[in-house]
Amino acid sequence: MSRENMISKRDAELAEAVQQRPAIAPAVDVYENKDELLVVADVPGVSREQMTIHLEKGKLTFEARREESKDGGLLAAEYRPYDYRRTFLVPQGIDADKIVAELDHGVLKVHLPKAAALKPRQIQIRGE
């Protein structure tokens, strides 16, 4: 591949990437107790219909599309309505059927209950 081809190919790839909708990764807290993993994310400006969450091959991804608000002429902006997208690796042993998510006041909470095999267990020590 000649150098010219390499560079123009890279141009074309980057041009495509730029046309994709830009997305940002929202701030997230991750907690754990003996029954579940809890993921809490700040996603202001998103309603339940716009949020999708899926778990595939051990990766939890949530993403949401946002529309531009049409509130008239924009005078000053400190944030743009970028889409949200973030992916996490989740350990095996999450009961995928029992995953529950709630979205309230712009905060997404995803409860990932542990399957029985992953829950901590007391192990009895046998004495002599």
Next chain:
Amino acid sequence: MLTRWSDLDRTFTVMDELRRRMDRVFDEYGGYARPGFEEETRASAAWPKLNLFDTGAALVVTAEVPGLSEKDVQLTINQEVVTVSGERKPDAPAGYSVHRQERAALQFSRSFTLPTKIDAEKSTATMKNGVLTITMAKAPEAQPKQIAVRAQ
């Protein structure tokens, strides 16, 4: 080995453009995905992020305030200065260990001056999905006016 300058230049330009766009995204989202030590310096001075719109008849301010409800936010309008303040309480659930913490609890107070006179009596504020929207009708003297053009 000879390298044509124009080829290299083109590559750098394209890389530069990408970096600039990434910088813009990072700048706007200030403290995203940064670990704990940045949290104290993370702008309680610049939280929440605000947008300002002019709809012709009113000025609209939107602020991203995830996790807050109406009673967590105080809004004061003093002539052209608007102050949004409140507190975001920590919401870590009891009995859980923490793997990652990026969302900060903080107290905030932001003031800004509006570009035109508004009528504080005719202002409303609503919260939805963690976004605060303040709609302030412009004072009558600040409303846009149509001026008829007449032939001389």
